[in-house]
Amino acid sequence: MKKYLFFLLFLSTAFAKPLIDVSISPDELWLGDEVKIRFNCSDGNYSIQKFEVLFTNPIMIPNSSLNIQKSSDYYFSLNLVYPYSGKYTYQIYCESDNAGENSTLADFEFFVYNLSANIESIKPGKIYEGDEIKAFVKVKRNELEINASSDLFFKIFLDNSQIQPSTPIYYDSSKGWVLSFFSPLGKHKLKIETSLSQKSVSAERDIEVYKSIELSFLGIDKTEVNPEDYVTLRFFAKERDYKIDNSSLSISLLLDNSSLPFNYSLLDSLDGTNIELKARVTNISVGDHTISARLGYKNQTLIKDVQIIRPLKIEGGFISDDGFGYSGKIKFKRDSFERSFIANTSGYFSGFIPKGKYDVEMEIKDYPNYPGVKIILDDVDINSFEDPIRFDVLKDVSIDGLGLGAVYLIKANLEFSKATLELAYDQKKIVNESEIIIYKCEDWNFAKRQCNVELEEIDAIVDKDKNTVKFDDSSFSVFLISYRKKLSLNLMTDKKNYNLNDIVTISGYVQDDDGNYISDAEVKIKILGSSSYSTKTDKNGYFLLQAFSPQSEGVFKIETITSKSKFIQDIKTVEINVTKSRKLVLFLDDSYKLYEGENITIPLKIVNTGQADIPLAKINITDLPDNFKIIAKQEERDIKAG
Template sequence: MVLFLLLPPAAAAPSLSAVDVQPAIPWLGTPVTLQVACADPQGVAVVFADTAGPGILLPRLNFTLLGGDYQLAIPSSYLYKTGPYQANVTCVSTQGDNASAPASWTVSVLEGQVRSIQPSPAFVGDVLTIGFFALRDGQALTQDVAFQVTLNGQPAPLLQPPPFDLLQGWLLQVTSPVQAGSYTVAVAASYAGASVMNSSALSLGKPLEFSLRSAGPSPLTAGQNLTLTLLATDRGVPILPAASQLAVSVNGQQAEILRIAPGPQVTVRPPALAPGSYPVEVTLQYGNGSYTDSRSVAYALAVSGEFLDRDGDPLGVELRFAANGTVTSLSTDSEGAYRGSVAPGRYTLTLLHDDAEITWKDVDIAEFEDPLRYLPLPDGTVPGLELAALYHMEAALDFGEVELELGYDDSRGLVESDLTVFHCKDWNAAKRACLGSWAAILPQVDIVKNQVTFTSRALGAFAVGAQKAVHVDFSLDREVYKLGDVVKVSGVVLDEANRPVDGVAVALEVTGEAIRASGVSGANGVIAFEFAPPDREGAFEVVLTPAKPPYLATGGSQGFSVIKTRGVYALVPDVVRLSPGERRAFTFSLSNTGQAPLMDVELVITGVPEGYVSINTPLISRLEPGEEQRIEVTFALPTDAPVQTYSAKFIARSGDARTEGIFALTVQEPAAPVEEKQDAPAFSLPAFSLPAFPSFSFPSLGFAVGGNEGDIALLLGVGAAAFVLALVIRRRKPVPPSAILRDLKREVRGG
């Protein structure tokens, strides 16, 4: 018997191609791509690479199937070192079989360096030869390198294909620029897809250098020679020119050459010119060329003046003229005078004296003949100020701003941190007084140095100190005024010691009203005003504000009220005479004597029995100022009314306005009938006539009256006198004469 053993076919490894590495020369900072072909009948599960470099191990990286091949891009971040790298690429089938293939590459770096630029020094018109090394991993590249040269960013074409020199590198030749100056020579080298740039500085000179380096001294004073320092070289070699090769002029006028010294330094005798700044021009004739350069030189102006104190004694003052980093100093001598010279121009001018420093900024100086006045006044006084220092200064100069540091006396007992500077532009040196006004300046106070610092655009007097206070005390002649009254204000201006201060401007204002006035306090500080109050009722405030710089002024205020007067006046008969059973109407008069309308004026009569009298209009709704209304009052006596006299009052009242008219109601015995003659509307003593009356007695006077007109006239005169006397005794309001005569007439007629 034969046994057959069936076995599965033997497994085969995947088919794996060689690994392709791109790029051929990987440069530092670029990625590397691996590509491989892998196949297996059962299928490929994964393709990966295990990679190692110079001192580093990369993580396992998987390939990606792209277009039938497997690819892996290794990022440049993994290839951060130069040197050799090895990768083992493995392909694994779905059955677990695998095949591997190696790969290797080297990461390189491209470097470049400009080693030299010839000739040195280089001049305009030279052919420049640039020695340049291109290095791969530190090894010089001697072929397949491309170059580009720029000068200050502008392309400079190569004059020929460059050779390679073992000591100098690639020799790149270009033509120099046509202008002398400083240049940056940059070379860009390209090799196998990489590029590198390196640069070097180049100073390109003129073949012949000529310039006027300095001309001095400046400023020049009368009689001084002028020394010129030149730069003269031929391709860097100094030239000492002869006098025949040079020409020197100042402001176009020829200067005589006195000598030429190595350097070269040329001494000339300049022409005589007025103070100012002038061009100095030097011309060199050399070879076939002419070369010229120029500079400015100043001709000096004389500086002189003096500083004396108020007693004529000298002050030790230093003046400093600063411009363009140069400072010229002048100091006063034993007589307080200073002399010197400076060039005309703009300066920062500083005056120094003891603990004072005054600096004028941007001063234009064209002449300087005693233009400054500076005078400290340690014993000076200023009304309104407690002084720690006082200075007076003037400058007949054109300047922009002045900065002042002024010392002060800290023994005056003032609070130093509160010190203020006060400026008077119009200071009278002879009177030692400010003819204008004082303006406050807030300074910086240095309590250690006892100095205040501030700036100003004008000079004059500067007082360092604190303000004294001034205030005004005043009163009104009363608190309440009627429309049309005059408000009288009287007061006095006092300082902080309650001493009167004259010459203080005082402004009056009624708050919220167009009422204003102004005045000046007199010799005893007295001030007075009069004004009409507002033309409406209300409460108001009058404000007085004093002002006298530099005093610290404090104003005051007083309140007052304006009212419309409310008054009413009643005109009533003195006596009303009636008989029992008699009824008669009388006309009383009521007038508004105030400035405001009276509303709801109530009218009553008191002092008579009820029912004896009635008022036809017991309430007046409105009575305008100046308006008069006649009130009809009817008296009706009962037949049994007792014969007697009542003291009655006619009362009118409206709010706080009230008046009383007092009259007598006399109930008399019935009189014999008397025929009355109707009176004319107007009654006056000179023009009346009466008919004959029957005889009747006038008991109150004690004599009889006949019926003739002479007796009646006598009676009227006596009666008028009696009524006037009665009014005085009773202290009533005055009654118009017409009313008195009317009542007398009524009494005469039995009324």
């Protein structure tokens, strides 16, 4: 602790000024330290009435900015955070209640030092594994370089872990302090901590340690290999960024753990050596194989396993059963792998792919049904591929009840999890695209061009703009893009008016919406309020049925419904008028003989054989000779039916 005592000596104590006593700690001050200043003002038996402290250099700090406190004496603390080293000066003013000279203004000072350490350079410029690294550090107290001191110490840290120097630290007059150490491979944070008289500073630098010998694999010219193919593997070697000593290089090559003969060539360059290995691959099976390359150079070894594949041959075509070929392409996709094959004009395609599981996409052009057919098969295990696909557009197919926009035969002898099909249709053959129905036939009769089993309806999405239908399925067969035809019933009766319980002859014929006569169509007839009947059309599409009219009078509707599988039914009605019949029968005994001038009574018998009573019937006898007349008769009477 430094102490300052300031006083004035006078001949008479009556005129003595106040005395100022100052102490400073710590004794040695550095930038960043906290300085504590204590002072005491005394004037004999007089009391101190006022005191002030003012810093004047290198910065101005007024009394009001100093937190001056008092215990046994006055004290305050100051953090030396200012960017100034050197001499700091300040004044202390004390004033007492002495009637004489009662004030003192005194100047004081202390020195602040700056300790700095800087890593000037690191050698070597590029550091390799095993190199001894030298860091050159210059240490200064204020601006004066420190070249020797028993109080100077250094610590070396790599990535915050302290390491020991490899040789004793020494001072080089041109480069500064020399600190030597070793570092492992890679990038590191170097920190050197410098301490002087309990003051510490640190300096940091990023360093990177490289391999002295580098062996690297550059690549292989191909990974799909067929028997007798050559493969080329390329490597690069360097020692301290320069070519290697070829006499120290050793190489071996294995194929599936068996020795593989090879030739090699070396090409030196300014920054290293290119190594090229060339080997001929023979007698490998379809599937995955491993080429293992081993390169040794001095104390370094590189072992590189490279996967090669003998691919599977893909061959097939979009061919119908009668040998007609369709153009198109087939694509195999998995992860980032994708390979396509284009069918030639005969419909055939071929190529090579590695064995494995793929999504398979097929596009088959079926003109004029553009864009044709798209088929996507998910999760297909491709372990063999020998013409597994059959495709055809079936022509001249006729299915009762259906109008056909397209009929496709699709077969694929492949196992898959799901199939998505997009099939095109001929819009001109579809009457109403809103009524499109997709059918599937599991057992198609190619000779008769018809389905041997009941057609299965499939849900599908119809794209009217593209003229396609899209649906998912789990198996393939024959698919029909169709709509249901409508039946048209032409109905007639033999007459319009009937008596009770008359025979009504109902006839007609059934056609589809193309005008074709439909045989074997069911015809159901119901006379509303009476009986029902049924029949079928003959081979020409005609039908005839006899029924009985109702047993009551009135106007009756005859409703007729015609239907057949797949067709949309048709309903027609006609009306008939039914009344009771009115019929009288006259019985006359023709054994009577009538002579001129005689009167005779001849009985007449009239019987109502009809179905209705005849009220107030009038009986008229006409066509008698002029000389005969009727003497008496009953002109009107009721005649009951029966």
